[in-house]
Amino acid sequence: MTVTVSSYAALRPSEPDGASAAPGIAPERFKQAFRRYPAGVVVVTADAGHGPVGFTATSLSSLSLAPPLVSFGIGTSTSSWPHIEQASTAVVNFLGVEQRQVATTFATSGIDRFAPPTRWHRLPGGDPVLDGAAGWLRLTVQSIVPAGDHRIVVARVEESWLDEGRSPLLFHDGSYHSIRPASDQ
Numbered sequence: 001m002t003v004t005v006s007s008y009a010a011l012r013p014s015e016p017d018g019a020s021a022a023p024g025i026a027p028e029r030f031k032q033a034f035r036r037y038p039a040g041v042v043v044v045t046a047d048a049g050h051g052p053v054g055f056t057a058t059s060l061s062s063l064s065l066a067p068p069l070v071s072f073g074i075g076t077s078t079s080s081w082p083h084i085e086q087a088s089t090a091v092v093n094f095l096g097v098e099q100r101q102v103a104t105t106f107a108t109s110g111i112d113r114f115a116p117p118t119r120w121h122r123l124p125g126g127d128p129v130l131d132g133a134a135g136w137l138r139l140t141v142q143s144i145v146p147a148g149d150h151r152i153v154v155a156r157v158e159e160s161w162l163d164e165g166r167s168p169l170l171f172h173d174g175s176y177h178s179i180r181p182a183s184d185q
Contacts, residue, residue, distance in 0.1 A: 048086035135162035
């Protein structure tokens, strides 16, 4: 059975005594739930013609193999949002486990994230990319989808580079981690 957005509401059970549906779980409970979900850490960089911008994200997701599409979320109240909204391209920089400080720098508000000690350069097309990243994807923005207080950027992967053998940086329960192989017990 296929459920469309318009028909979904009709399939939900009614609230008792005619009570209206709640708008969702409380923000703190939502944060608690996702603190338990580990995610890879990336820095998204772009330049819409006003100088480089970048931010730390854990929302990167692969969407499609053909064509190669990814998505990431960005808050509309962030300093990077106006630039990302205008950018036609972006770079996803995969961080290695030794790059916790880079993740922290790009998650900090009110600073020049590209100032030293951050090391970066431009790709041939002008896109900013971080030196020492464990890999990167150069993207062309395809669409921007409203999603509450965020926007979901859907982008086509045009080019990639990977430094094989690097351990990725993960975020879980409010701090950065590395991968430990699971035991076969």
